Amino acid sequence: MEVRSSGLAKPAGLSRTEQGIYPREPCPQIIHATGDCFDLLRKSRNDSMKSDYTSDDLLPLSGIQHFLFCRRQWALIHVEMQWKENALTAEGRILHQRVDDPFFTETRNGVITARSVPVASYTLGLSGVCDVVEFVPSPPAPLPAGEGCRLPNREGLYLPVPVEYKRGKPKRDPMDEAQLCAQAMCLEEMLSTNIPRGYLYYGQTRHREEVEFTPQLRTLVQEMSAEMHNYFRRGYTPRVKTHKGCRSCSLAEICLPVLQEKAIPASQYIQKQLETT
Numbered sequence: 001m002e003v004r005s006s007g008l009a010k011p012a013g014l015s016r017t018e019q020g021i022y023p024r025e026p027c028p029q030i031i032h033a034t035g036d037c038f039d040l041l042r043k044s045r046n047d048s049m050k051s052d053y054t055s056d057d058l059l060p061l062s063g064i065q066h067f068l069f070c071r072r073q074w075a076l077i078h079v080e081m082q083w084k085e086n087a088l089t090a091e092g093r094i095l096h097q098r099v100d101d102p103f104f105t106e107t108r109n110g111v112i113t114a115r116s117v118p119v120a121s122y123t124l125g126l127s128g129v130c131d132v133v134e135f136v137p138s139p140p141a142p143l144p145a146g147e148g149c150r151l152p153n154r155e156g157l158y159l160p161v162p163v164e165y166k167r168g169k170p171k172r173d174p175m176d177e178a179q180l181c182a183q184a185m186c187l188e189e190m191l192s193t194n195i196p197r198g199y200l201y202y203g204q205t206r207h208r209e210e211v212e213f214t215p216q217l218r219t220l221v222q223e224m225s226a227e228m229h230n231y232f233r234r235g236y237t238p239r240v241k242t243h244k245g246c247r248s249c250s251l252a253e254i255c256l257p258v259l260q261e262k263a264i265p266a267s268q269y270i271q272k273q274l275e276t277t
Helices: 063-069 071-078 087-097 175-191 215-234 244-248 257-262 266-276
Strands: 002-005 104-108 111-121 126-137 158-166 197-202 207-212
Touching (some): 063 175, 063 215, 071 215, 111 175, 175 207
């Protein structure tokens, strides 16, 4: 096993998504390939490639999970900039702190593991940070559908495999799978490769769940990212649609789902008062 650290101090006062500018390029190189750390080499953008969004348009990739859980929750966080932590979000934050170290990598049995890898897609309009990306050596035989990419100072091809850490257990709805798939689609755009699958690690079960990036899941990511940009551009916060997840939501005291559900438009209130007088 090869474990190395860059020996550099982490930037002070920067959040996970503020630690770099996320480039878009047909095949960015990963420097410090000796295993010190994985940084993305900034290159000039390839104008021949389609770009639907600019760097100023990029929304947080992790928002897809919030958006599928509750569109109102997403809007309160990303449109109205509201946030409040509870026990569940604190547990998730602590779990991520254990793996978030952009200055640490390891190589074990030929697999290169990089942590806190910044990614972006200018087609989806999303940017974020992968908890872990494993670069798995590809077999010498030709790979299907262009799978695999080359790393500087490394021989052969490597298949990037994103791994996302979650505090709980697998969910019924594909919100975690969509977030992981979005990470893979960012990596595909950046590394000009195809990534067929990734993994979700759940802290409650302490087990990895394999996720296949099907055409249906990819379509879901595309539709949700487009809808998120539509909401953000309009500055729109949807009305409450209560569900069982409201009880565990950290923003319940801000959202006030019970009160909001009973709220009526001012025009209806005035009309009702006129009718009763």
